[in-house]
Amino acid sequence: MAIAQQVLLRDAMRRLNLTRDLFAARIGVKRRALDTWLLPEGSQESRAMPEVVGRFVTEIVENDALLQKYAQTAQTGPLRDRIAIDNKHQLLSVDQFSRESVEELFQVADQMQPIARRQKVSRVLEGAVLGNLFFEASTRTRVSFGAAFCRLGGSVCDTTGFTFSSMAKGESIYDTSRVMSGYVDAMVIRHPEQGSVAEFAAATNIPVVNGGDGAGEHPSQALLDLYTILTEFSRLGKLLDGAHVVMAGDLKYGRTVHSLIKLLALYRGLKFTLVSPPGLEMPAHLLEKAGCNGHVIEQTHDLQKGLQGADMVYATRVQKERFAGETLEGYDEAFQVGRGIIDRCCAPDVIVMHPLPRDSREGAHDLSTDLNHDARLAIFRQADNGIPVRMAIFAVLLGVEGLVQHSMRDVTWVPPSHIGPDDSVFHGMY
Structure with a gap:
């Protein structure tokens, strides 16, 4: 007989000695989502917990090592x-x-x-x-x-x-x-x-x-990027643990991906696919850092191959101003992240991010503007965060x-209901 989600969640919080806020943070969901899963099934506000969350929580409570890892730790001081x-x-x-x-x-x-x-x-x-x-x-x-x-x-x-x-x-x-x-x-x-x-x-x-x-x-860019990823995944009922993350572009000089991959490595069981033009690969010391905690790392120069099965795509521009004698090869139209290649290679719920600014000039082959009205594009929600x-x-x-x-x-003034005229419906400020 299946255990009711409310019973499973309350048991997990009790065994981990966590408040609702801390438990939601530990499993990578928003507190408000957790609250709806804990309501009685007859309540109009009650929502079914995503299957992936149920499996994750069950795995934690049935594994002593994971229980110890996710339990409330004694942290003192501000x-x-x-x-x-x-x-x-x-x-x-x-x-x-x-x-x-x-x-x-x-x-x-x-x-x-x-x-x-x-x-x-x-x-x-x-x-x-x-x-x-x-x-x-x-x-x-x-x-x-x-x-x-x-x-x-x-x-x-x-x-x-x-x-x-x-x-x-x-x-x-x-x-x-x-x-x-x-x-x-x-x-x-x-x-x-x-x-x-x-x-x-x-x-x-x-x-x-x-x-x-x-x-x-x-570091602050990486923190807002991770905050955005967790927010977007929570909206989709997905967890960051076990996700497939694609980073594409200048991974050698792109400081945003340097910080972000270290933060993502704090999570569990991720698959990193690193796509770059030849000569702009992620530095070795960061690959070593990202390889801990059971993560899988793949490197390729083929964007179409790298995007297959991605949960999140993080594109970044080529930082030519930092080049030290490099010659740029393989950075052509086939390397541009746009609607066509996203539709062909990714699931409908993929999240597309970019630290901005993106280079929109002809021949730059950065993140395409043809995704601007696509709800999968999170760059403006990302910037707002x-x-x-x-x-x-x-x-x-x-x-x-x-x-x-x-x-x-x-406030004493009247703020807009949406920041931009083309924002997705879930981007509303209220």
């Missing part, structure tokens, strides 16, 4: 202390996160959604000043960080490019960082040289966030995440 680096509240790499801590950050991001979606306002960072120091061109990341800080009540000072900074006069990273620390309460740094953000962070005790360091990492995730990062690093829930009040 999240910012548990992800600190060199005892500083800074975000330089996704290596600072465990699966538990990243999902705890996402719970904070969930709390930020009413503010990010213009329903509520909060002033928990009132009086705080953010220094946005971008020594490399940026639109989305710079504005997203600034908007996230402002939506929590703070203010922002921007500087963009070497030409307009004192570093053009020969000032050292140490001096710049130390001086700026006297002016602002947190800094976001983007710099074209790998490792440079760590130099800024070493010269100060205020929170520093890595906004991208050359071909190194982009940058606000709540970066709000969560600031709240955690500055120690105010516990104040946000009770600080909210209704």
